[in-house]
Amino acid sequence: MDQIVNAPKALPSYLDQTPAVRDRFGRLKNREVILRVDGLGKTFSSRQGTTVALRNISFQTHRREFLVIVGPSGCGKSTLIRILAGLDMQTGGQVLLEGKPVAGPGRDRGMVFQGYTLFPWLTVKKNVMFGLEVNGAGTSQAESEALQWLQLIGLEKFTEAYPHQLSGGMKQRVAIARALATQPRILLMDEPFGALDAQTRCRMQAHLLEIWRKIDVTIVFITHDLDEAIYLADRILVMKAHPGEVQELIEVPVPRPRDPDQFISDSFLATKARLEEMIYSAHGEAEEEEEAYPMVARLTAVGDDVE
């Protein structure tokens, strides 16, 4: 008896989808393509030589899809999302937003950065109003829209606060509201919760899903936290480093709506196992190129052991 209970249960394949999940993906892929990336490449050249940060990246996302990009650090995730935002230029291939090539940044692509980039001289409300105002909205219209956004993110009590008075999680919520206020077609997020503590991060994830459900926006989200990726994503784009390339585009078999209890469900664990397999095997190769960690010399008396 005991043996049967304790035996590790064989996980299903991450490719197995319940009919409901398969149905969802069917509907998702029937929606129009919002973003199309075609053979994208980026080479940095400096005096030390050239670095191929991205090579032949191709994928597409559909309207209202939640796409998460994962990969080891240095695989070009930030480079990719900056090109999508128009903050950097690719050296090959192209990015099409609703069929039109992307050239430079614009209000049709909102961005939330890992670092805090709220304007410190503006109150929370004015920060959210910023995008509306520079795009020609009148003050009163911008103000009423900003207040609605602040209500949506649950910060209506902090409208007159300055960013330095907010916690990290609150700052990122305002940053999300600010990016969404101009009603972009796509919201780009580069490790937006990377600097937050585990608890806050968990709440922010639930919050983001809630916002995403309510509005018509496609999200491209970068993280290196695999749990976060599976919890949030419709599909996960797995990248590998040196050079940055697409390894696989995984359809997450975990049903929606998501909640943290699913972290131990079979489909969740199967997906995570697959991600770990890809990222850590690729990571192992990458690490050989880098220097091995030096052994730390012993600095305590012999016999004074903690383990």
Place this chain on the structure above:
Amino acid sequence: MLKQLSSREKRVLGIFSFVLPLLIWCAVSYLPFVWHPQMLITEAGDVDYFQPGMRVGRDVFESEYEAAKSAGKAVPAGVPANPIYLPAPDQVFTAFYTAFTMPPEARDAPRLHQSLWHSVQVIFCGFAISSAIGVPLGILCGAVARVSRLSEPFIEFFRYLPAPAFGALAVAILGIYDGPKVAIIVIGTLFQQVLIVANTTRKLDFALIEAALTLGTRNAKLLSRVVIPGILPDLYRDQRILLGWAWTYLIVAELIGTTSGITWFITQQARYQHFPNVYAAIFLIGIIGLGTDMVLAALGRRLFPWDRPTAKG
């Protein structure tokens, strides 16, 4: 390794930083055994060239004293004194007080505060003209690479030319009154100002600009809505420092053409050996400079409530 101090500790230390030099000055002035290299003659005795009120070196006094004593003549008397150029604190304080309350000895001479007011006007004009050009140009240099490359190399060169060297030229062009003085302050301030403001502008967190770009901000709006408000607290701090520099050019500027303002007052008083007045005037410049800066600092905290509390200058 700067330890954080409590605000009370800071205040006490701040007061002491003034009290300590004052104590040293008092010690040198009032303790006869500290320094006092001269004797102030109170009675000339039979020494023919001594007069009451005259200061002579101690060695001179002693040899004359011995000479008079051995010759059986009346000996001179005196008290240890410091040289006339080092008045005691109370003399300076009295001079400070009387400068404001009593009319000057010479009939048509301007009073201390009138001289000073003239100086303040010169400073203000110079600084305003310099800022009107230097701040916008500096911001443009910091924000637009082409403007920077076009103007900064020349400005770098020009700032090494000492402003007072342009004195004679300024007089030839602008006459002998206030024109050349203002010009010297402008020349002394402007070129540093452009470079400092440009640097401050370049230090603006680029992520803020990128955030604004992704929100659809362009060109002029990027400048007026992100760059300028973003650097404002630092720009304000720069201006405070630059205003301090403008004061340091004042004395040189006022010597150009017809001497005027506080410099005229100081040179006049020094000529008549009214050293307490000289010190009073010099200290007044310091008090005004520090006072303005403290007022501006307090105003800055009011104006920029979002400014990081740690970075307050």
